[in-house]
Amino acid sequence: MKYILALDQGTTSSRAILFDREGQIQGMASQELNQIYPKSGWVEHDAMEIWNSQLDVAREVLREKQIEATDIAAIGITNQRETTVLWDRKTGQPLHNAIVWQDRRTAGFCDYLRQQGHAGLIAKKTGLVIDAYFSGTKLRWLLDNVPEARKRADRGELAFGTIDSWLLWNLSDGRLHITDFSNAARTMLFNLETLAWDDELLGLLDIPASVLPEVHPSSFVFGESASDLFGHPVPLAGCAGDQHAALFGQNCTRHGMAKNTYGTGCFVLMNIGNEPIVSKCKLLTTIACSNRDQPEFALEGSIFTAGSAVQWLRDGLGIIEASGEVQSLAASVPDSGDCYLVPAFAGLGAPHWDPYARGVIVGISGGTTAAHVARATLESIAFQVADVLDAMCTDGGMAVKELRVDGGASVNDLLMQFQADLLQVPVVRPRVVETTSLGAAFLAGLAVGFWNGIDEVERIWQSERTFEPVMSQAEVGERRGRWQEAVQRSMGWQKHES
Numbered sequence: 260m261k262y263i264l265a266l267d268q269g270t271t272s273s274r275a276i277l278f279d280r281e282g283q284i285q286g287m288a289s290q291e292l293n294q295i296y297p298k299s300g301w302v303e304h305d306a307m308e309i310w311n312s313q314l315d316v317a318r319e320v321l322r323e324k325q326i327e328a329t330d331i332a333a334i335g336i337t338n339q340r341e342t343t344v345l346w347d348r349k350t351g352q353p354l355h356n357a358i359v360w361q362d363r364r365t366a367g368f369c370d371y372l373r374q375q376g377h378a379g380l381i382a383k384k385t386g387l388v389i390d391a392y393f394s395g396t397k398l399r400w401l402l403d404n405v406p407e408a409r410k411r412a413d414r415g416e417l418a419f420g421t422i423d424s425w426l427l428w429n430l431s432d433g434r435l436h437i438t439d440f441s442n443a444a445r446t447m448l449f450n451l452e453t454l455a456w457d458d459e460l461l462g463l464l465d466i467p468a469s470v471l472p473e474v475h476p477s478s479f480v481f482g483e484s485a486s487d488l489f490g491h492p493v494p495l496a497g498c499a500g501d502q503h504a505a506l507f508g509q510n511c512t513r514h515g516m517a518k519n520t521y522g523t524g525c526f527v528l529m530n531i532g533n534e535p536i537v538s539k540c541k542l543l544t545t546i547a548c549s550n551r552d553q554p555e556f557a558l559e560g561s562i563f564t565a566g567s568a569v570q571w572l573r574d575g576l577g578i579i580e581a582s583g584e585v586q587s588l589a590a591s592v593p594d595s596g597d598c599y600l601v602p603a604f605a606g607l608g609a610p611h612w613d614p615y616a617r618g619v620i621v622g623i624s625g626g627t628t629a630a631h632v633a634r635a636t637l638e639s640i641a642f643q644v645a646d647v648l649d650a651m652c653t654d655g656g657m658a659v660k661e662l663r664v665d666g667g668a669s670v671n672d673l674l675m676q677f678q679a680d681l682l683q684v685p686v687v688r689p690r691v692v693e694t695t696s697l698g699a700a701f702l703a704g705l706a707v708g709f710w711n712g713i714d715e716v717e718r719i720w721q722s723e724r725t726f727e728p729v730m731s732q733a734e735v736g737e738r739r740g741r742w743q744e745a746v747q748r749s750m751g752w753q754k755h756e757s
């Protein structure tokens with residue numbers, strides 16, 4: 260068999276990518292996904308649209324490349340994490356739209372959990388800070404707000420899943436109700452030490468165990484696709500949250516190796532080996548995918564606004580027409596003219612976790628132009644990543660030797676150079692920047708013996724370009740000091756207003 264098919268169900272699109280044995284992309288199809296905003300701070304997806312679009316792109320890539328299902332050794336799934344679906348086990352129909360990871364509707368309940376003093380317990384068991392970001396409180400909301408849902412759940416009629424489980428259920432025609440360690444670790448219900456659902460947390464959030472999926476490692480033969488979907492059953496053998504899959508696809512499989520994905524937001528993950536750490540710097544501890552017997556862990560810093568700040572330059576300010584134009588506009592000035600932009604459009608994630616922060620631009624003078632604002636916007640992405648990596652190094656007790664990068668904004672050379680300067684370590688961009696899908700393909704391919712071990716997949720990863728730091732340490736210190744002052748000015752803004 261010649262290929263692995265990776266299904267990448269992201270926040271803004273569903274994609275299917277076909278990889279050959281050399282890890283090269285042999286075909287790709289994608290479909291945009293509708294974003295539903297029923298109220299301020301609420302974000303939903305149509306779960307049936309997620310499944311239908313994912314199935315469409317999988318079939319499209321096979322059709323276009325004229326590939327039979329018998330040529331596919333396995334399917335690997337990777338997905339937007341935390342997004343929550345509740346469905347009827349008998350009909351397979353969702354009871355409600357999926358509640359997306361960005362949705363803030365359960366912030367009040369999270370405040371309550373914090374006030375009740377549960378932060379320490381939750382951090383110790385799950386590695387997470389209490390936040391509406393994670394699935395547990397979203398599931399609780401569904402059980403409490405969809406008519407009859409709680410009663411039906413108690414009778415065992417309902418199934419909960421993150422997007423991986425929802426896809427596995429549909430791909431197997433309802434035979435599999437399964438998730439993997441990495442997705443389970445984003446629910447606030449999963450214990451990192453026992454690698455099992457935690458009864459105490461289920462009690463705290465009032466979640467009946469009957470709705471939960473089985474949990475397995477990320478590189479594992481879960482079952483097979485229903486035979487009518489692709490004309491022949493295909494093993495379903497890899498499954499991981501997208502940021503975990505990217506860490507694996509970047510070959511960050513050894514202690515201290517880190518990657519950052521520059522997409523809508525930024526997600527920095529660092530492999531910390533076999534021992535989970537409780538962060539002192541408000542980072543998350545999560546599972547790192549592995550095909551070894553022992554579980555591995557990672558520290559994560561989630562930054563909510565990164566590439567979307569560039570979209571704001573385009574759609575909000577109208578100073579560029581396409582995201583790619585930001586580089587030439589920013590490069591038309593030698594620096595940001597002491598102008599700092601903090602893109603706290605949806606509050607600040609790691610390491611600040613301030614839902615009440617809002618965006619600011621400081622240092623504007625009569626000479627400030629659109630180019631300075633564009634440059635300050637790009638720089639803000641790198642400053643946020645540097646803050647997270649500092650926190651990681653403090654928590655992990657070690658410095659990173661290099662940062663591996665991927666995601667839509669990693670094509671921006673100016674941003675990558677500034678990132679290397681701020682971190683004072685090389686920034687390395689791989690040849691295949693679809694590392695999320697590649698990671699899912701690796702996990703699936705390793706499980707079915709398409710690749711014969713981690714050494715074989717490590718040889719597939721190749722660097723395209725390395726950005727070496729050139730800025731002096733003194734200048735880095737001064738610039739980062741100014742940035743911190745700007746961050747302070749953004750914090751707590753919303754609270755003062757309302």
Ligand SMILES: Nc1ncnc2c1ncn2[C@@H]1O[C@H](COP(=O)(O)OP(=O)(O)O)[C@@H](O)[C@H]1O
Binds near residue numbers: 269524568570671
């Ligand atoms: N050349 C560029 N410079 C900076 N940002 C860019 C560039 N090209 C795309 N982007 C940003 O990258 C993001 C898209 O990246 P992608 O990895 O596809 O995101 P996601 O997976 O989160 O949907 C957009 O927010 C876009 O503004």
Ligand SMILES: O=P(O)(O)OC[C@H](O)CO
Binds near residue numbers: 338502
């Ligand atoms: O779909 P993406 O690439 O925006 O990633 C979303 C993250 O998994 C959310 O935690």
